[in-house]
Amino acid sequence: MSTEHDASRADGRTAAESPSLEELERRATATGPAYGEDALIVCDRLVRVFQADGVEVQALQGLDLLVRPGELTALVGASGSGKSTLLNILAGLDTPTAGRATVAGCELLGMDARARLRYRRDTVGFVWQRTSRNLLPYLTAEQNVLLPMRLRGGGPRGRRARATRTARAHALLDLLGVADRAALRPAQLSGGEQQRVAIAVALANGPSVVFADEPTGELDSATAAQVFAALRRANEELGTTVVVVTHDRAVSSEVNRTVSIRDGRTSTETLRHTRTGEDGAASTVTREYTTIDRAGRLQLPQEFTEPLAIRDRVLLELRPDHIEIRPDAPGPGKAG
Numbered sequence: 413m414s415t416e417h418d419a420s421r422a423d424g425r426t427a428a429e430s431p432s433l434e435e436l437e438r439r440a441t442a443t444g445p446a447y448g449e450d451a452l453i454v455c456d457r458l459v460r461v462f463q464a465d466g467v468e469v470q471a472l473q474g475l476d477l478l479v480r481p482g483e484l485t486a487l488v489g490a491s492g493s494g495k496s497t498l499l500n501i502l503a504g505l506d507t508p509t510a511g512r513a514t515v516a517g518c519e520l521l522g523m524d525a526r527a528r529l530r531y532r533r534d535t536v537g538f539v540w541q542r543t544s545r546n547l548l549p550y551l552t553a554e555q556n557v558l559l560p561m562r563l564r565g566g567g568p569r570g571r572r573a574r575a576t577r578t579a580r581a582h583a584l585l586d587l588l589g590v591a592d593r594a595a596l597r598p599a600q601l602s603g604g605e606q607q608r609v610a611i612a613v614a615l616a617n618g619p620s621v622v623f624a625d626e627p628t629g630e631l632d633s634a635t636a637a638q639v640f641a642a643l644r645r646a647n648e649e650l651g652t653t654v655v656v657v658t659h660d661r662a663v664s665s666e667v668n669r670t671v672s673i674r675d676g677r678t679s680t681e682t683l684r685h686t687r688t689g690e691d692g693a694a695s696t697v698t699r700e701y702t703t704i705d706r707a708g709r710l711q712l713p714q715e716f717t718e719p720l721a722i723r724d725r726v727l728l729e730l731r732p733d734h735i736e737i738r739p740d741a742p743g744p745g746k747a748g
């Protein structure tokens with residue numbers, strides 16, 4: 413028997429459309445887990461509206477995103493979809509018009525200047541597209557990595573502490589495959605080497621998350637693959653959560669989770685994992701998902717709706733393990 417039939421009422425409205433008073437009371441008092449309770453990054457209905465020449469631009473339109481500790485996530489999307497706006501908010505450089513954003517327990521909306529400074533110095537690390545924004549040109553690679561540790565201050569002083577910091581800088585440069593470049597200045601390094609040193613700088617103070625905004629935008633594809641490999645190594649070896657923003661869809665093959673942003677909202681998500689077959693051979697399985705926002709809204713991709721001429725409304729049927737979505741049946745007037 414169809415669940416659609418079960419859910420129908422005499423007034424033609426379904427139980428979901430017209431819940432009973434008891435159901436409304438139950439929903440109001442239900443205390444499920446808080447949204448994003450186990451996530452490191454929580455974006456809850458983020459809205460960012462810009463005013464440009466009297467025109468309102470809705471860069472983020474209620475964006476929901478959860479990133480769990482230890483994930484390596486790519487955010488992809490067309491130009492203008494809202495990626496940089498989101499990253500600027502998560503970086504603490506901009507504030508949303510509405511909604512909530514939390515990173516490693518820090519509420520980004522209510523932070524005063526001092527908390528914001530601490531957040532940017534200790535909790536998060538950044539790698540930007542332009543290498544000149546990442547590295548100081550008059551310092552060597554090693555000195556660049558040491559700088560955030562020095563600026564942090566507060567720790568032990570003296571020769572021993574200096575030796576510990578230097579050893580950490582070397583270990584990070586080594587992890588990222590640029591230890592032999594430690595004594596060189598940025599101008600003496602290739603673009604890919606500069607970005608790998610920049611990742612070491614971002615990791616210097618042991619942040620919970622590294623945000624990278626188009627870190628391979630100025631690199632050829634072979635060099636870009638090396639930089640992605642360095643980000644992956646940081647993620648795997650140090651457990652650092654990494655979020656990479658890019659318009660390059662090819663990164664999907666480099667990371668386990670790719671979230672697409674469309675019109676200021678998350679729209680689809682691709683997950684990759686490795687499966688070992690019965691013969692012991694490993695293969696990569698990739699699945700694409702459509703995301704459902706907190707209000708239960710689902711964006712149906714055009715390639716699904718067009719062939720079935722789906723418009724305006726659809727019929728939903730609840731099955732034991734899935735939901736069926738059907739085109740609206742032709743009305744009496746239309747049926748031949």
Ligand SMILES: Nc1ncnc2c1ncn2[C@@H]1O[C@H](COP(=O)(O)OP(=O)(O)OP(=O)(O)O)[C@@H](O)[C@H]1O
Pocket residue numbers: 462463464469470471489490491492493494495496497498659
């Ligand atoms: N400061 C601003 N003032 C006015 N409009 C802005 C501002 N910043 C961004 N926008 C608008 O917000 C929308 C989203 O921009 P955003 O830069 O976040 O997109 P994006 O996905 O990062 O694009 P790209 O890949 O080209 O960098 C665009 O329509 C953009 O024009």
